[in-house]
Amino acid sequence: MRIDSTVYVPAVSRQAAYLDWLQMFSGICLIIFMYLHALFVASIIFGTGAFNTLADFFEDYYLVQTGGPVIVLIFLVHFILAARKIPFSSGQQKTLWVQSRQLAHRDTWLWVVQVASAMIILLMGSIHMWVVLTDLPITADKSAARIQSGFWLTFFLILLPLVELHVGIGWYRLGVKWGLIKSKARNKVKRFEYYFTGFFILLGLVTLIRFLFVKI
Amino acid sequence: MVRKLIFSIFRYNPADPSSRPQTKKYKLEETENLNLFVALNKIREEQDPSLQFDFCCRAGICGACAMVINGRPGLACHTKAKDLPADISLMPLPGFKLVGDLSVDTGTWFRSMNEKVESWVHTDKKFDPQAEEERMGNDVAEKIYELERCIECGCCVSACATAQMRDDFLGAVALNRIARFIIDPRDKRQEKEYFEVVGTDQGIFGCMGLLGCEDVCPKHLPLQDQLAFVRRRMGIHALKRILPWKN
Numbered sequence A: 001m002r003i004d005s006t007v008y009v010p011a012v013s014r015q016a017a018y019l020d021w022l023q024m025f026s027g028i029c030l031i032i033f034m035y036l037h038a039l040f041v042a043s044i045i046f047g048t049g050a051f052n053t054l055a056d057f058f059e060d061y062y063l064v065q066t067g068g069p070v071i072v073l074i075f076l077v078h079f080i081l082a083a084r085k086i087p088f089s090s091g092q093q094k095t096l097w098v099q100s101r102q103l104a105h106r107d108t109w110l111w112v113v114q115v116a117s118a119m120i121i122l123l124m125g126s127i128h129m130w131v132v133l134t135d136l137p138i139t140a141d142k143s144a145a146r147i148q149s150g151f152w153l154t155f156f157l158i159l160l161p162l163v164e165l166h167v168g169i170g171w172y173r174l175g176v177k178w179g180l181i182k183s184k185a186r187n188k189v190k191r192f193e194y195y196f197t198g199f200f201i202l203l204g205l206v207t208l209i210r211f212l213f214v215k216i
Numbered sequence B: 001m002v003r004k005l006i007f008s009i010f011r012y013n014p015a016d017p018s019s020r021p022q023t024k025k026y027k028l029e030e031t032e033n034l035n036l037f038v039a040l041n042k043i044r045e046e047q048d049p050s051l052q053f054d055f056c057c058r059a060g061i062c063g064a065c066a067m068v069i070n071g072r073p074g075l076a077c078h079t080k081a082k083d084l085p086a087d088i089s090l091m092p093l094p095g096f097k098l099v100g101d102l103s104v105d106t107g108t109w110f111r112s113m114n115e116k117v118e119s120w121v122h123t124d125k126k127f128d129p130q131a132e133e134e135r136m137g138n139d140v141a142e143k144i145y146e147l148e149r150c151i152e153c154g155c156c157v158s159a160c161a162t163a164q165m166r167d168d169f170l171g172a173v174a175l176n177r178i179a180r181f182i183i184d185p186r187d188k189r190q191e192k193e194y195f196e197v198v199g200t201d202q203g204i205f206g207c208m209g210l211l212g213c214e215d216v217c218p219k220h221l222p223l224q225d226q227l228a229f230v231r232r233r234m235g236i237h238a239l240k241r242i243l244p245w246k247n
């Protein structure tokens, strides 16, 4: 907190509150999308038939063609809103780093993970969405060819855990910030969050491995 | 077996131009029920009379002895040596003006904070010393008392990465203080007035929910739940303003 040195009183606006609401809503949209997305892609585990049926369904009803760009938009809005809280100056970054190391405090570390993963997801998520959405329709063969090329396998091996960590920490943080998760339940929910995230990383890995064995 | 404790203590006297920030080591044999209050006094008496640190109540009431103990802000008088490893590092609380060594000036900060959130009951009623005190329900009184227990030690501010990164952030202690007045029926301030104080990015919307505050508060104030309470109240207040029939 800074100590006042002027008598200037700024006008109060409600902007901070609105932006906080928007940040939460964009976050929730992306959280729901990411978990559903993980489940849809995992349909490959049941074979190319299942995957293609789902993909066809989403395209026949123009859900990919309309939902895709909407997600891209929410993705960018979410980033711009969250960026207000991300330390970009090296001074702040150093403070955060020193603070996290000294305090050895799990929730502060989780925030560092969230900020760091956000930067990588911004870049890799954009590339990924661009590649998929400019090469419609989605088919199991095309996805499998990409993943079997090796480059995209490495790409997803990096993106997958980062996304799951970011999303998992994200809903936990929203819960404690708005009071959906009360102090008493906090440790239990946090443990659940670890398992939940672990499950989705595992599911993603199995999905990727399954893609490697799709005959094109 | 008696442990030999090694204290690594931050030493720096800003008033002395020749002084440089450094860490000095002091050895001390552990005695029964040794707490850091006693340990520091022993070191000052027996080894180094120039060591500066603050104490007053030595019972966790005044909040003067807060310092960073092995990385975590806490009260020295509340911390027993037996709960710590033999290597103990002591640093002054970050985020406050350093007086010297382990002593910081939390008073100026807290005075400014209290002025900012106008930490008093706002009322138009004239005080009548003859009249019987107005009654208050026991549950409300207890709720207020729970939040009143804050001893202004500053640990929550030092443990908050947000407060450390942004020096205009109010901090959990101020947001908790506002929550205390929101639930106090004697305070005539309305949602709008509270919003003006904390409905900003320097107030509740700057808090990122890292909960360092909650985890270090030596008085175990319910900071997490209070922060969420204030966020909901202020968030809903702002939303109501865009509904035309609520204006």
Ligand code: HEM
Pocket (backbone or CB within 6 Å): A037, A038, A041, A042, A064, A067, A068, A069, A071, A072, A075, A121, A125, A128, A129, A132, A133, A138, A142, A143, A144, A146, A147, A152, A156, A159, A160, A163, A203, A204, A205, A207, A208
């Ligand atoms: C509308 C937007 C999106 C569509 C249509 C989409 C579609 C797909 C498809 C078809 C795959 C299979 C692999 C491939 O074909 O290359 C995939 C995998 C993946 N996507 Fe997306 N995606 C979208 C947005 C996102 C976003 C925003 C993220 C993260 C920020 C993301 C993260 C991932 C990850 C981590 C994988 C690997 C999944 C796994 O191994 O289970 N996607 N996506």
Ligand code: SF4
Pocket (backbone or CB within 6 Å): B149, B150, B151, B152, B153, B154, B155, B156, B157, B172, B173, B176, B216, B217, B218, B219, B220, B221
């Ligand atoms: S809220 Fe807790 S940590 Fe913060 S000043 Fe009050 S007693 Fe200290």
Ligand code: SF4
Pocket (backbone or CB within 6 Å): B159, B160, B161, B162, B163, B171, B172, B206, B207, B208, B209, B210, B211, B212, B213, B214, B227
């Ligand atoms: S929850 Fe975190 S950001 Fe908010 S006041 Fe507490 S430590 Fe600071």
Ligand code: FES
Pocket (backbone or CB within 6 Å): B054, B055, B056, B057, B058, B059, B060, B061, B062, B063, B064, B065, B066, B075, B076, B077, B078
């Ligand atoms: S000396 Fe008063 S709280 Fe420790």
